[in-house]
Amino acid sequence: MPLKMPFLILIFLHIHAVLAPDPEPLHDFCLPSTGHSSTFLPCKNSSLAKVEDFIFSGIKGPGKFKAGFSAIPVTSTAFPGLNTLGMSFVRADLDPGGINVPHFHPRATETAFVLDGKVYSGFVDSQNRVFAKVIEKGEVMVFPKGLVHFQMNVGKSRATILGSFNSQNPGSVKLPSAVFGSGIEGAVLEKAFGLNSKEIGKMRKRYGPQ
Numbered sequence: 001m002p003l004k005m006p007f008l009i010l011i012f013l014h015i016h017a018v019l020a021p022d023p024e025p026l027h028d029f030c031l032p033s034t035g036h037s038s039t040f041l042p043c044k045n046s047s048l049a050k051v052e053d054f055i056f057s058g059i060k061g062p063g064k065f066k067a068g069f070s071a072i073p074v075t076s077t078a079f080p081g082l083n084t085l086g087m088s089f090v091r092a093d094l095d096p097g098g099i100n101v102p103h104f105h106p107r108a109t110e111t112a113f114v115l116d117g118k119v120y121s122g123f124v125d126s127q128n129r130v131f132a133k134v135i136e137k138g139e140v141m142v143f144p145k146g147l148v149h150f151q152m153n154v155g156k157s158r159a160t161i162l163g164s165f166n167s168q169n170p171g172s173v174k175l176p177s178a179v180f181g182s183g184i185e186g187a188v189l190e191k192a193f194g195l196n197s198k199e200i201g202k203m204r205k206r207y208g209p210q
Helices: 004-019 173-180 188-194 197-207
Strands: 068-074 086-093 099-104 111-116 118-124 130-136 138-142 148-151 159-165
Touching: 068 099, 086 099, 086 118, 086 148, 111 118, 118 138, 118 159, 130 138, 173 197, 188 197
Parallel strands: none
Antiparallel strands: 068 086, 086 159, 099 148, 111 138, 111 159, 118 130, 118 148
16 A cells, blocks of 8 residues: 555645646746747846836727627737736627627637627537627626637627737637638538539638738
8 A cells, every 4th residue: 555655646736736727926927038939938137127118009090890800819929028927818790790709729728708889699518509699898808728710790880899808829820711711622611501613712812811
């Protein structure tokens, strides 16, 4: 029995390490040094920090619209003060009738706060149940990590949403682009969706690389 105990402790510690979240920061902050492109950037000398590193002004207005939708993601690349803090956010604007297509974030849960407007918002769980409702200014909805979710402006004026993520690099997989814009073999798509080659071609043209 005494010989088994250290072995069991070792297994437990290994499992705990595998399931543990990202490490806690070892410094008050870690402003990224320049010349690197990795997700988690090495720190520059903290003595070079200035207050501007911790302020971001890039979401005072909407970004560039495409098909009635605009999104400005704010990660440590754009906002150095976020580096190693395990969070990021986005500003999304939708014209009346505009849609944020079904998508998911593989590395983060999202909370979406409606700053203005009226938005039909929802997600689909692993049992294909839809949880959706129209949420209005001042309301918040949460999208669990890795689940497909969507938003559509059902109001008569522009809607603005602020999304917050519990990851520095949440990732975003938009289903239409992932399916029809990624180069999946046409025969697979035809059988999976019951579409013919001409219809697949139209979808690829619409959702392929621009």
